[in-house]
Amino acid sequence: MPLDVVLRGIFSALFAASVLRISTPVILPALGGLISDLAGSINIALEGTMLVSAFTGVVVSAYTQSVWLGLLAGILAGVALSALLAFFHLSMNTNIILAGIALNIMATGGTIFLLYILTGDKGNSSSLASGAVPVINIPLLKDIPFFGTVLSGHSIFTYLAFLLTWLVSVFLYKTRLGVHLRAVGENPEAAASLGINVKKVRAIALLLSGFLASLGGLNLSMAYLNIFQRDMTSGRGFIALAAIYLGGRKPLGTLIAAIIFGLADALGNQLGSLKIPSQLVQMIPYVATIVALVVYALRTQAQVRERMHKFQQREAEIAAKASGD
Amino acid sequence: MKRxxxxxxxxxxxxxxxxxxxxxxxxxxxxxxxxxDPLNAYRSFLLGPLTRLNRIGDWLEESITLIFxxxxxxxxxxxxxxxxGAEGQMVLGALTAGVVSLYVPLPPALRLPLALLAAMVVGFLWGAIPGILKANLNANELVSSLMLNTIALKIYEWLLTFYIKPPNAGYTAxxxxxxxxxxxxxFPPIPGLEGVRQTLVNQTNLTIMLYIMLAAIFVVYFLMYRTPFGYELRMVGINLKFARYGGVDIKKVIILAMAVSGIFAGLAGAHLAMGIHTKLILNITFGLGxxxxxxxxxxxxxxLAVxxxxxxxxxLRAGADVMERASDMSREMVLVIQAIIILLVTAERVLPMVQKRIAASRSNGEGAAAAAEGGSHAA
Incomplete structure (x- = not known):
């Protein structure tokens, strides 16, 4: 394919819209992962949570013929898996990474196992007539050229992803529980000494992360595609973890980072036709995440040094004052 | 509790x-x-891997990867x-071992050791990266190693698709x-036993990697329990601050631990490439990491327990394969069993809780003496 055709493809409204669509199932779990990460409980099970929700949503919507019941069941299943993670991590003292790995294995195996029992097929749920979440066309906006194509006509989940970024931000920085949550993540002993129930806060954070991850999973199986496929999350739960760190552990940063991952994915698809290896393009955000980790670490070190410097100055001032008296 | x-x-x-x-x-x-037919299904799951020579071979081959x-x-x-990060180190180990096996024009006596060595070196270097990031910048090793896994996988797919795959092949391998x-x-070519050897060659892919694996077990044991580095490694694991206070060079230990770990993951990759598949294919590691x-x-x-x-x-994995072929059960059931095992083993409170129940039911009869003893222990 000639270069100009590909370039025209990339700088088009349709391409921008596809980036948003591809990013959505990363934004949602990333926001969830951000909440639990800030509370000090890294949620490796985002991947498995998404998978279980995607599966439950499809199956329940197929058997009840109700999209809404499917969504509800999917959310409940995802939250239940997170509750299991919270139980093992907080009540049974299981290392959260190992418990997360176990739940991911269970989600992968369990969904394929049940899919096979229900449909006799291990690959996908195409024999089930499952529901799809409707697409929203925004009146007036949809008629504006370019912006209409980019911003209108997405599934509810895409709009929810942006709305939830704002809500998560408000929750983390403007509510009492959010402040407690960040305090618990920053220094659990100090938070506990101030009377904050560390375990309770972490349990809430994990349940919230499960809720958000389940939305991401449902987005995959009931909007992005309208079937469940085995391993259909294909690493998005881990990309979500990366987006948190690429985004500097802030809601807006996480949103942007998730979109960058979506962009790289979409670009990889487009450039494949140019004989530019899609693998190299898709690699970029992962390399960027490592760079972001380094930058973040350097900044933290600088902050600590600055704080230490200030502390020493103040000590010196106090000492000078004392000798002056 | 009994003694x-x-x-x-x-x-x-x-x-x-x-x-x-x-x-x-x-x-x-x-x-x-x-x-x-649940009995038949479960029997093939539990006994299946032992029923035929090639199945025993499959089981042992897979176990070698898992042990590395x-x-x-x-x-x-x-x-x-x-x-x-083992996944990424394994992928790159498979890649380098494969490249050496394919392209370096040396006789086997030199080519095979070179391929293994190359896989070990690449594993070491790829493992050192998150180690350096952790030691010098305190960058989260979990996140960085996961990123490096994907980067390694993309490098593997890229080189395989664009350079290693024969241009006219219809599939990516x-x-x-x-x-x-x-x-x-x-099995060494012992005179008189050529027939046995031939049967083994035909039925299994069990290679000399078996001996390298046995050696690796003892090397790791020796490293961990008989060298100063191993002592420092364990000290860092038990109490980082204490180790630092005791004069351990924490940075060195972290970087070396991650890098040395990569050597063995690299060997696992070499085993996949040169032992099992004898070619490079997509998804060669299949999430084994x-x-x-x-x-x-x-x-x-x-x-020594590994x-x-x-x-x-x-x-378990081999049994799942046999079960799937021999019955109406799908092999994924075993993943659920695996997950339950992990959760039960890692839940640190399960056994103490059972112990406490037993102790409580006993101390009901024994009264205050046991309680007092428990109190003095706690103190």
Whole structure:
């Protein structure tokens, strides 16, 4: 394919819209992962949570013929898996990474196992007539050229992803529980000494992360595609973890980072036709995440040094004052 | 509690056997509900890997990969470093071993060691990266190692698709390695036993990697328990601050632990490429890196226990394969069993809770004396 055709493809409204669509199932779990990460409980099970929700949503919507019941069941299943993670991590003292790995294995195996029992097929749920979440066309906006194509006509989940970024931000920085949550993540002993129930806060954070991850999973199986496929999350739960760190552990940063991952994915698809290896393009955000980790670490070190410097100055001032008296 | 339960090795063994037994029981209950012929399905799961020579071979081949990965993971976990980078190191190990096997025009006596060495070096270097980031910048090793896994996978796919794959091949895979690049069968060509050897060569891919694996187990044990580095590694794992206070060079230990761990993951990759598949294919590792975590975990990061847990875990996986072929059960049921085992083994409160129940039911009769004894212990 000639270069100009590909370039025209990339700088088009349709391409921008596809980036948003591809990013959505990363934004949602990333926001969830951000909440639990800030509370000090890294949620490796985002991947498995998404998978279980995607599966439950499809199956329940197929058997009840109700999209809404499917969504509800999917959310409940995802939250239940997170509750299991919270139980093992907080009540049974299981290392959260190992418990997360176990739940991911269970989600992968369990969904394929049940899919096979229900449909006799291990690959996908195409024999089930499952529901799809409707697409929203925004009146007036949809008629504006370019912006209409980019911003209108997405599934509810895409709009929810942006709305939830704002809500998560408000929750983390403007509510009492959010402040407690960040305090618990920053220094659990100090938070506990101030009377904050560390375990309770972490349990809430994990349940919230499960809720958000389940939305991401449902987005995959009931909007992005309208079937469940085995391993259909294909690493998005881990990309979500990366987006948190690429985004500097802030809601807006996480949103942007998730979109960058979506962009790289979409670009990889487009450039494949140019004989530019899609693998190299898709690699970029992962390399960027490592760079972001380094930058973040350097900044933290600088902050600590600055704080230490200030502390020493103040000590010196106090000492000078004392000798002056 | 009885006195023998005070021995940590006995306690751990009892605990793991109980966890596996309970998980297998749950698996059987699931099978009862799902299968038309549950007894046959479960028998093929539990006994299947032993029924034929080629199945025993499949089981042992898979176990070799798992044991290498278990050793790799045990090293980092012993230092309480939660790196999940074995997957990426294994992929690159397979890649380099494959490239050497395919392209370096040396006789087997030189080409094979070179391929193994190359895989080890690449594993070492790729493992050192998250180590350096962790040691110098305190960058989260979990996240950085996961990123490096994907980067390694993309490098592998890129080189395989654009350079290694023969241009006219319809599928993404390399040519089969030339004879000089394939590891020889583990059974030596003893005169008089050529027939036995030929049967083994025909039925299994069990190569000399078996001996390298056995050597690796003892190398890791020696490294961990008989060298100053191993001592420092364990000290860092037990209490980082204490180790630093005691004069341990924490940075060096972290970087070396991650890098040395990569050597064994690299060998696992070489085994996949040069032993099992004898060519480079897409998805060559198939997420095995995470399974290595489970093997190390069940072995409680003890290198001498890793071969046993690796064989047991490999057996579960091989049994699942046989079950799927021999019955109406799908192999994924075993993933659920695996997950239950991990949860039961890692839940640190389960056994103490059971102990407390037993102690409580006993002390009801024994009264205040036991309570007083318990109190003095706590103090």
């Amino acid at each position: 023998w339960m005070a021995n940590p090795i006995v306690r751990e063994t009892v605990r793991i056997v109980a966890a596996v037994g309970l998980a297998l029981l749950l698996g059987f209950i699931i099978t009862l509900f799902v299968s038309e 990965l278990g050793l790799a993971t045990a090293i980092v976990f012993k230092a309480e470093l939660f790196s999940l 390399s040519d089969f390695f030339p004879k000089e690049g394939v590891l020889p069968n583990f 995470f399974e290595g975590v489970v093997v190390a975990l069940l072995a409680r990061n003890n290198p 071969p046993f847990t690796g064989l047991a875990y490999g057996y």
